[in-house]
Amino acid sequence: MPGAAFLACDWGTTNLRAWVVGGDGEVLASRDFELGVSKLAPGEAEQRFQSEVRPALNAEGLPAILCGMIGSNLGWRAIDYLPCPASLDDLHRGLVTVADGVRIAPGLRGDGIAGAPDVMRGEETQVFGWLAQDPARLFGRYVLCHPGTHAKWILIEDGRIVRFITAMTGELFAVLKKHSVLRSDAPADDEAAFDNGLEAAEDGRALAARLFTARSRVVAGGEPAEDTPSYLSGLLIGAEVASLPELLCGALDQPVVLLGDETLCRWYERALMRRGLQSASYDGEAAALTALTALQLETRP
Amino acid sequence: MPGAAFLACDWGTTNLRAWVVGGDGEVLASRDFELGVSKLAPGEAEQRFQSEVRPALNAEGLPAILCGMIGSNLGWRAIDYLPCPASLDDLHRGLVTVADGVRIAPGLRGDGIAGAPDVMRGEETQVFGWLAQDPARLFGRYVLCHPGTHAKWILIEDGRIVRFITAMTGELFAVLKKHSVLRSDAPADDEAAFDNGLEAAEDGRALAARLFTARSRVVAGGEPAEDTPSYLSGLLIGAEVASLPELLCGALDQPVVLLGDETLCRWYERALMRRGLQSASYDGEAAALTALTALQLETRP
Numbered sequence: 317m318p319g320a321a322f323l324a325c326d327w328g329t330t331n332l333r334a335w336v337v338g339g340d341g342e343v344l345a346s347r348d349f350e351l352g353v354s355k356l357a358p359g360e361a362e363q364r365f366q367s368e369v370r371p372a373l374n375a376e377g378l379p380a381i382l383c384g385m386i387g388s389n390l391g392w393r394a395i396d397y398l399p400c401p402a403s404l405d406d407l408h409r410g411l412v413t414v415a416d417g418v419r420i421a422p423g424l425r426g427d428g429i430a431g432a433p434d435v436m437r438g439e440e441t442q443v444f445g446w447l448a449q450d451p452a453r454l455f456g457r458y459v460l461c462h463p464g465t466h467a468k469w470i471l472i473e474d475g476r477i478v479r480f481i482t483a484m485t486g487e488l489f490a491v492l493k494k495h496s497v498l499r500s501d502a503p504a505d506d507e508a509a510f511d512n513g514l515e516a517a518e519d520g521r522a523l524a525a526r527l528f529t530a531r532s533r534v535v536a537g538g539e540p541a542e543d544t545p546s547y548l549s550g551l552l553i554g555a556e557v558a559s560l561p562e563l564l565c566g567a568l569d570q571p572v573v574l575l576g577d578e579t580l581c582r583w584y585e586r587a588l589m590r591r592g593l594q595s596a597s598y599d600g601e602a603a604a605l606t607a608l609t610a611l612q613l614e615t616r617p
Numbered sequence: 618m619p620g621a622a623f624l625a626c627d628w629g630t631t632n633l634r635a636w637v638v639g640g641d642g643e644v645l646a647s648r649d650f651e652l653g654v655s656k657l658a659p660g661e662a663e664q665r666f667q668s669e670v671r672p673a674l675n676a677e678g679l680p681a682i683l684c685g686m687i688g689s690n691l692g693w694r695a696i697d698y699l700p701c702p703a704s705l706d707d708l709h710r711g712l713v714t715v716a717d718g719v720r721i722a723p724g725l726r727g728d729g730i731a732g733a734p735d736v737m738r739g740e741e742t743q744v745f746g747w748l749a750q751d752p753a754r755l756f757g758r759y760v761l762c763h764p765g766t767h768a769k770w771i772l773i774e775d776g777r778i779v780r781f782i783t784a785m786t787g788e789l790f791a792v793l794k795k796h797s798v799l800r801s802d803a804p805a806d807d808e809a810a811f812d813n814g815l816e817a818a819e820d821g822r823a824l825a826a827r828l829f830t831a832r833s834r835v836v837a838g839g840e841p842a843e844d845t846p847s848y849l850s851g852l853l854i855g856a857e858v859a860s861l862p863e864l865l866c867g868a869l870d871q872p873v874v875l876l877g878d879e880t881l882c883r884w885y886e887r888a889l890m891r892r893g894l895q896s897a898s899y900d901g902e903a904a905a906l907t908a909l910t911a912l913q914l915e916t917r918p
Contacts, residue, residue: 395881397837411867425837430817466798466829482796482833483825491796496788497767516731523824523862524784524853528767529733532783536726536734538696552825559823 317374320344321424324368326601328438329354329465336373341609342608345373353384353391361392362415381411381612383421384438394543397425397435403478404444408611421611426479429563434482439468439575442600445607446575447475449598459565460573462600463553463580469560481564484538485556493545498530502542509543510583513550514590520558526551528598553587561593568593576600618675621645625909626670627902629686629739630655630766634902637674642910646674647890654685654692662693663716682712682913683904685739686720698726698736705745709912722892722912730864735783740769740876743901746908747876750899757845760866761874763901764854764881766791770861782865786857798885800829810844811884814851815831815891821859827852854888862894869894877901 321339325332330352336345349372351364370376387395395412402424410422421441428434439462446460447453449546454475462468465486471479482522492498504510516529530548561568571594574581581597588595609615626633631653637646650673652665671677688696695711703725711723722742729735740763747761748754755776763769766787771778793799803809817830831849834840840848862869872895875882882898883918889896911914 428825428830428833429826430830432817433836434829434833435837465824476824481823481826482829483823484824484828484832487797488825488828491792495792495796496785516733519729519822520780521820521822522730522784522857522864524768524786524789524857525730525782525861525864527785527789528735528783529729529731531785532729532735533733536736556823556825560826563823563826 317344320375320378322612323370323373323375323378323380324605324612325380325382325386325476326384326438326441326604326608327382327391328352328384329390332369333604334369335605336375336378337605337609337612339613341613341615343605346443347373353386353388355379356390361386365418365554377417379417379419379612381419381421381608383608385443387412387420387423387437392420395420395422398422400426400480401473401478402440402608403476404448404610407440407444407607408614411611415614421569421608424477426477428481434480436468436480436482438604439470440477441607442575442603443470443472443477445603445605445610446573446598447472448606448610449603457570458573459561459568460575461568461575461584463574463584464576467556469564471532471565479564481560483556483560485552489549489552492527492548498527498544498548500541500544502545504549506546506547507586509546510550510586511590513547513552514554516547517551517554517558520555523555525554549583550587552591553583555592557584557587557591571595573598575603618645619915621676621679623913624671624674624679624681625906625913626681626683626687627685627742627905627909628683628740629653629685630691633670634905635670635674636906636909637676637679638906638910638913640914642914642916644906648674654687654689656716657691662687666693666719678718680718680913681815682722682909684719684742685908686799688713688721688724688738693721696721696723701725701727701781702774702779703741704777705749705908705911708741708745708908709915712912722909725778725781727778729782737769737779737781737783739905740771741778741877742908743904744771744773744778746904746906746911747874747899748773749907749911750904758871759874760862760869760871761876762861762885763877764875764885765877768857768861770865772866780865782861784857784861786853790850790853793828799828799845799849801842801845803846805846805850806889807844807847810847811851811887812891814848814853815855815888817848818852818855818859821856824856827856836898850884851888854884855891858885858888858892858894872896874899876904
């Protein structure tokens with residue numbers, strides 16, 4: 317592709333977003349591929365990348381920079397995690413070349429809760445991109461939430477990720493909606509039922525008991541069964557929002573930065589607002605591109 | 618069958634236990650059937666009962682008394698719940714005749730948590746049987762836990778169930794073990810890993826975050842993946858035990874009565890002991906038989 321300088325990929329568990337970028341950071345083309353690492357057989361990543369992703373974008377021969385679960389044992393190759401605290405500079409130093417002209421950004425590892433470590437792959441790149449989008453963000457303290465299958469609550473100080481905690485909120489929602497007594501094909505889009513779930517989350521304790529209210533409110537409370545996914549979503553997000561900020565950093569005295577999928581961020585905004593917490597939402601993919609571009613063109617602030 | 622007075626059935630979601638009982642309450646025969654209501658098509662319960670269960674036990678024509686999920690819309694017919702507080706006498710008055718000589722005991726309904734109702738079908742019969750096994754139990758206050766797919770914590774005062782709360786602990790374990798990133802075919806029988814899960818449960822808050830430690834301890838902590846089911850079991854039971862008693866009745870100043878499956882009760886004993894709480898375990902099926910016999914022969918204390 318004329319003017320193309322490199323290929324950037326945010327390659328996650330379920331999806332691969334790829335951009336062809338010019339020498340000034342301008343996007344020349346972009347495309348989503350149904351090639352999340354959960355759909356790849358062992359050893360398949362490199363072959364599919366070279367034979368499908370590159371040709372589809374006219375990107376044969378371009379340098380490539382990748383982030384996300386592609387750097388795990390399920391992806392191209394397992395890249396060692398970087399320890400926290402970590403900055404975009406650390407991520408740059410940690411880039412690993414996995415094939416000619418192809419580099420993968422490492423994930424992060426930190427101290428989680430209950431004495432266990434915690435890990436992320438991909439969210440760190442989006443976070444560093446969000447920080448790089450405005451130089452003012454490189455100073456001060458931010459509490460950021462990246463909602464999703466494995467939601468991340470991330471404490472940022474002076475441009476570095478210092479701590480984070482993962483909550484399996486999205487995965488709990490998916491497996492309960494599909495495989496449990498709460499299963500339903502209805503969409504989770506009813507605001508009133510979502511709010512009822514938020515209420516039922518209360519302080520977030522005894523989640524296994526609160527989950528049963530999604531069943532009992534239908535069989536004994538006369539609520540419509542088709543509201544169950546919305547209620548369940550409110551319950552799970554409400555329980556997360558009730559406890560994760562405090563676990564991460566004690567009392568929350570500033571707005572939460574929401575970074576990720578637009579629709580999901582909107583539900584989190586609603587849950588936070590219900591608790592009197594302010595938030596502002598930003599697009600995760602745009603942030604990933606900012607970081608990958610900075611890493612490749614070495615234009616880090 | 619000579620000397621047989623009636624047929625008693627504890628007919629639950631996954632299993633049906635049936636006993637042929639004599640006029641003095643003696644068990645003449647018993648048998649388990651893989652006929653849990655989750656395996657029945659609508660309307661199938663009566664037909665299978667008459668054509669399979671009765672003949673297998675030579676129990677054609679005997680009066681029959683049933684309890685459990687067979688009294689739900691998934692079973693023979695939906696029987697109205699009794700309100701709490703409720704006693705064995707109330708259960709007797711609430712028996713519903715669903716076919717010639719066949720009666721089903723109703724379940725209970727009470728105020729759960731977060732403003733939602735709570736329900737049970739089958740556990741109440743086991744509880745009343747446990748109470749009837751020793752007349753001294755008909756007075757005083759007991760905190761009883763019935764572990765299982767939907768674990769019940771039950772407050773009993775002077776022979777009546779006054780309040781209860783359900784926790785979906787067993788179902789969470791099953792769906793996460795089978796369908797999530799924590800999936801594993803390994804057995805949940807490692808005591809050390811179970812204890813590590815109990816520790817990680819701490820006060821039971823932020824369960825969705827604690828669950829992720831079952832993953833991160835393997836991918837970043839070097840713990841063996843085959844311990845995951847044991848750790849997950851400890852985490853879920855630990856979180857339940859950390860919060861349910863207090864939600865049910867405030868501070869716990871007496872031993873917990875565990876009623877149910879022997880193996881599962883042993884894991885709960887272990888979890889309670891770790892928190893300095895005493896417990897004593899009793900067989901749930903034996904208790905069901907005691908109650909069904911008392912209901913049928915009208916020998917209630």
